Amino acid sequence: MKALVAILGLDSHWRGAVAVVRTLRELGAEVLYLGNQFPEEIAESALQEAADLICLSTLSGGHRDLLPEVFQALGARGVRVPVLVGGTIPPQEVPALRALGVADVFGPGRPLDELALWVGRDGGGRDRTLRSEP
Amino acid sequence: MSRQGPDGPQDLAREFRRWLGERHARSPERAPRFETVSGIPLPPLAVPADGSARDYLRDLGFPGAPPYTRGAHPAMYRSRLWTIRPLAGFGTPEDTNARFRFLLAQGATGLSLTFDYPTLRGYDSDDPEARAEAGRGGVAVDCLEDVDVLFAGIPVDTLSVSLVTCNPGMAIILLAMYASMARRRNIPAERLAGTSQNDFLMETAVTTAPRALPPAGAFRLECDAIEHAIEHLPRWNPISFVGYNLREAGATAVEELALCLAHALAVLRELRRRGLAPDRVAARLSFFFSAHRTFFEEIAKCRAARRLWHRLLGEEFGELPARARALRFHVQTSGVTLTAQQPLGNVVRGAYQALAAVLGGAQSLHVSAHDEAYCLPSESSARLALRIQQIIQHESGVTETVDPLGGSYLVERLTDELEERARALGAEIDARGGIVRVTETGWLHARLTASAEAYRAGVKAGRLPLVGVNRFSEGDPAPPEVFAEPSAVARQAVRLRRVRAARETQAVARALDALAQALRSDRNTFDAITAAVEAGATLREVHERFRVHYGPWTLPLV
Numbered sequence: 008m009k010a011l012v013a014i015l016g017l018d019s020h021w022r023g024a025v026a027v028v029r030t031l032r033e034l035g036a037e038v039l040y041l042g043n044q045f046p047e048e049i050a051e052s053a054l055q056e057a058a059d060l061i062c063l064s065t066l067s068g069g070h071r072d073l074l075p076e077v078f079q080a081l082g083a084r085g086v087r088v089p090v091l092v093g094g095t096i097p098p099q100e101v102p103a104l105r106a107l108g109v110a111d112v113f114g115p116g117r118p119l120d121e122l123a124l125w126v127g128r129d130g131g132g133r134d135r136t137l138r139s140e141p
Numbered sequence: 142m143s144r145q146g147p148d149g150p151q152d153l154a155r156e157f158r159r160w161l162g163e164r165h166a167r168s169p170e171r172a173p174r175f176e177t178v179s180g181i182p183l184p185p186l187a188v189p190a191d192g193s194a195r196d197y198l199r200d201l202g203f204p205g206a207p208p209y210t211r212g213a214h215p216a217m218y219r220s221r222l223w224t225i226r227p228l229a230g231f232g233t234p235e236d237t238n239a240r241f242r243f244l245l246a247q248g249a250t251g252l253s254l255t256f257d258y259p260t261l262r263g264y265d266s267d268d269p270e271a272r273a274e275a276g277r278g279g280v281a282v283d284c285l286e287d288v289d290v291l292f293a294g295i296p297v298d299t300l301s302v303s304l305v306t307c308n309p310g311m312a313i314i315l316l317a318m319y320a321s322m323a324r325r326r327n328i329p330a331e332r333l334a335g336t337s338q339n340d341f342l343m344e345t346a347v348t349t350a351p352r353a354l355p356p357a358g359a360f361r362l363e364c365d366a367i368e369h370a371i372e373h374l375p376r377w378n379p380i381s382f383v384g385y386n387l388r389e390a391g392a393t394a395v396e397e398l399a400l401c402l403a404h405a406l407a408v409l410r411e412l413r414r415r416g417l418a419p420d421r422v423a424a425r426l427s428f429f430f431s432a433h434r435t436f437f438e439e440i441a442k443c444r445a446a447r448r449l450w451h452r453l454l455g456e457e458f459g460e461l462p463a464r465a466r467a468l469r470f471h472v473q474t475s476g477v478t479l480t481a482q483q484p485l486g487n488v489v490r491g492a493y494q495a496l497a498a499v500l501g502g503a504q505s506l507h508v509s510a511h512d513e514a515y516c517l518p519s520e521s522s523a524r525l526a527l528r529i530q531q532i533i534q535h536e537s538g539v540t541e542t543v544d545p546l547g548g549s550y551l552v553e554r555l556t557d558e559l560e561e562r563a564r565a566l567g568a569e570i571d572a573r574g575g576i577v578r579v580t581e582t583g584w585l586h587a588r589l590t591a592s593a594e595a596y597r598a599g600v601k602a603g604r605l606p607l608v609g610v611n612r613f614s615e616g617d618p619a620p621p622e623v624f625a626e627p628s629a630v631a632r633q634a635v636r637l638r639r640v641r642a643a644r645e646t647q648a649v650a651r652a653l654d655a656l657a658q659a660l661r662s663d664r665n666t667f668d669a670i671t672a673a674v675e676a677g678a679t680l681r682e683v684h685e686r687f688r689v690h691y692g693p694w695t696l697p698l699v
Binding site for chain 1: 257258264271272273277278348349350351390391481515516593597601695696698
């Protein structure tokens with residue numbers, strides 16, 4: 008299980024992304040922390056690293072424009088892995104993000120414990136493939 | 142116990158009378174008398190009745206007098222209320238100018254301006270990297286003309302303005318633009334009052350973003366701006382040491398104090414190396430603290446900060462004039478303590494944290510709005526946050542006597558404890574090579590992460606109660622109305638095209654080359670930056686010279 012964690016665009020808050028990195032590592036995942044990335048870089052990294060999961064952090068509002076580009080860039084490379092988004096995302100926006108293809112939204116107040124589902128450690132630690140939507 | 146001798150009742154009574162006559166009497170009070178709602182008079186300052194408090198004169202003393210535990214000024218809020226300085230910044234300069242006017246109409250007494258990420262990172266709004274973020278989370282500024290528009294009709298000759306220009310690479314450019322804007326309006330530099338954040342830890346420890354300058358480079362530009370302001374902008378605070386943001390990144394109250402003071406000492410040492418006397422520098426430094434969730438710890442932290450700073454300055458630089466040794470600070474109520482769940486509860490958090498800042502003796506204050514877990518403040522949440530300050534100022538009566546909690550067994554003990562622990566941590570930072578060095582090595586980042594994790598683990602385990610999260614979490618499904626800041630990309634692109642077409646390309650190139658040369662020579666870069674922005678160089682063009690000179694730096698985060 009290999010996860011990529013990146014901060015979307017120019018946003019410069021790192022605490023949330025670092026907390027996600029640590030949580031995923033505690034869950035036994037291999038994690039690559041990429042720092043700030045734009046959509047093309049994210050897709051290219053996911054392809055090169057054969058990532059199983061992409062986690063994107065955003066607090067600046069830039070996700071509204073950048074997330075559609077992420078999915079476009081992933082699609083162009085034939086990369087189909089779950090994309091999780093965390094940060095300052097109002098609940099009102101969640102349905103649209105789901106429709107775009109975001110697998111899960113870790114908006115304000117969502118406990119990081121729920122990341123366990125995404126590394127196949129939910130319940131009794133059963134293994135799941137992450138190549139498809141849950 | 143009644144004790145004679147150096148701290149005895151006669152000494153204290155005599156010193157108290159002297160303070161009243163010599164210091165307090167020089168600060169005119171806002172009202173002829175102060176009293177409780179029941180009519181009991183409030184004295185300007187309460188002191189131990191029998192004068193037996195051990196070491197009172199050494200450890201507490203009087204407001205506006207060493208060791209400044211009880212306040213930076215003799216009469217504090219009896220003389221002058223703190224500045225209500227709400228944060229604002231979004232969209233284009235026109236959008237933000239309109240919000241400024243709204244806030245001033247609602248009773249704000251100062252302004253605090255936030256910038257979007259492209260601006261903070263040294264991009265222009267029409268750069269491809271800025272496409273998603275221009276005008277979001279702060280205002281977009283690309284060139285001198287933007288600053289003209291931002292402050293159009295705002296009385297910058299009488300109103301103090303905080304430029305929340307976090308990183309020094311950006312702070313020095315924005316300060317140059319601000320000073321140029323004033324010059325164009327024929328406002329003398331001597332009249333400009335305000336603060337630049339200008340803290341290299343924002344660039345290298347608190348945030349992480351593309352094109353970060355390395356710690357030593359950012360520190361040099363920080364000191365260039367400070368040096369320039371000391372010589373030419375007598376009312377400007379050229380740096381505000383960002384305890385607040387360290388706290389948001391995870392620091393404890395002790396770390397907040399120790400890191401800020403270690404940084405401030407580093408600035409004094411560097412400017413002494415450049416030939417500036419420590420008293421001239423110390424008088425111009427300001428601090429920015431958080432008001433976090435533990436009420437008494439936050440009050441004690443402010444009091445400990447003043448006393449420790451006074452003592453550290455004395456130990457390293459000897460006797461300095463009084464003003465140079467009184468630590469002054471702005472406070473923001475803690476964003477990281479706000480909950481997304483039950484957001485109206487954040488109004489209460491903002492109010493009691495603001496009260497802690499006031500009891501700690503803040504010079505200016507911003508209360509975070511209750512919807513900030515979701516978005517920038519809407520007009521109505523920003524107004525409510527302002528009202529919190531006004532209710533404390535005008536209804537609570539806490540402004541009517543100085544340092545009302547001075548002498549509280551608990552507050553004094555916490556003050557001692559915070560001072561002692563911050564001093565020890567400061568000594569450790571010194572032993573590790575100083576604040577720039579611990580940033581370069583990643584020691585600081587590891588420490589912040591460990592503290593942030595400890596807090597998160599405490600909330601997760603329920604050891605740290607959080608109403609709406611791990612206690613009383615039922616209900617309140619409706620999130621607040623979300624303020625959507627407008628994008629600035631298209632509108633800024635129009636202005637940029639016009640500015641680029643109107644300027645003289647050769648002059649811009651010459652000015653930027655001169656800047657590159659100043660960077661290489663170790664001369665102060667401020668004048669070269671001013672020349673470049675006045676020639677029409679954009680923010681990105683100026684920042685590019687910093688980047689090329691210093692090269693990239695990757696934060697040692699994980």
